[in-house]
């Protein structure tokens with residue numbers, strides 16, 4: 001493999017979805033500062049996750065990847081991080097217990113601050129006048145406020161991404177190793193609000209069964225450490241060349257480059273061009289990586305990407321995250337899986353049931369139907385079952401709060417109800433009850449798989 005390219009070489013190739021910074025000297029200063037910062041994750045931890053993803057690709061484990069569509073700097077609070085983690089832990093318990101499968105837990109957090117956009121511009125009508133400004137590209141790039149000043153890309157934000165990710169990851173590490181993720185807390189994660197929902201009551205039954213199993217284990221003198229903590233890793237879309245390149249370090253053990261801003265990083269649907277800068281960057285780093293595949297991806301695209309991103313065919317290195325949309329997955333996915341499998345390519349298949357199912361409600365909100373999300377996951381399981389391959393996991397945009405951003409679910413949120421608490425700055429997330437409901441439905445699919 002050729003040597004790790006410098007930033008200028010990547011830009012010369014052409015990187016899609018990058019901001020245009022007005023002040024090049026300020027960008028250089030931010031990048032130089034980032035290059036001196038300590039890593040947020042260790043290369044050895046990334047290797048551990050690669051081994052876990054290899055188990056996923058072999059059909060021995062299931063991936064649960066979840067978190068906000070776009071993290072915000074204001075959202076870095078203990079309450080917000082804990083709420084998100086709590087729902088992810090609940091979902092993992094449901095999948096592990098009801099689905100009877102080991103679950104690899106991966107937060108879409110501590111780095112998910114940059115967003116690709118369909119359009120470079122956003123137009124709003126204010127006091128009868130149409131105003132057009134640069135689109136919001138995530139807190140890593142510019143501000144959400146709809147003002148000219150706020151929408152100017154500011155490289156100082158790259159340092160804010162580092163600091164916010166460090167704070168989040170620090171708290172997550174404390175939660176998952178410091179007792180909060182102890183399985184004896186399984187009831188505590190079921191907050192009052194969720195407990196009163198149908199999914200919460202179902203969860204309570206699972207929690208009671210786990211309690212009984214643990215009492216039994218204690219009675220026979222077994223109290224394994226694995227019950228007191230969980231392995232939890234971080235992930236984000238590695239979109240911004242300046243940030244991701246500056247956060248890449250040569251591992252002292254192996255002399256290989258690793259992205260040390262997150263354990264798992266992925267290439268988005270809009271930046272997976274085979275000859276583009278993102279694929280070029282990703283082929284050099286040694287982290288476990290993902291690549292989104294949408295409805296326009298062909299089986300040959302998937303094979304070409306696998307050959308370039310994982311030439312040694314290392315198990316666990318590459319995950320294909322498919323995001324077709326509920327109406328397209330049953331027609332589109334089989335040819336990809338069939339050909340990739342026939343060629344003996346090692347990948348984990350993961351379903352993102354969010355990004356192919358977005359539409360604008362009559363009330364003007366970007367939303368998704370809970371039923372479409374479930375239907376896409378069901379289609380994903382159906383396709384894999386018919387081909388004898390393993391449906392390796394799900395990637396969901398979710399939050400630990402009671403937002404009203406997706407339509408449907410047991411709470412029956414309707415289009416009018418979206419206005420009640422719509423907080424996402426880009427795409428709609430499942431709220432905590434919808435997330436738990438989805439976990440029960442997927443556990444059922446897993447049981448049948």
Ligand SMILES: O=C[C@H](O)[C@H](O)COP(=O)(O)O
Pocket residue numbers: 069115116117118119355426427
């Ligand atoms: O999260 C994914 C993308 O960034 C998002 O769907 C793009 O949204 P847009 O079409 O509103 O730009």
Ligand SMILES: C=C(OP(=O)(O)O)C(=O)O
Pocket residue numbers: 069116237267268269270292323352355
């Ligand atoms: C942008 C995203 O998805 P996609 O690249 O699949 O559109 C995302 O997961 O945030």
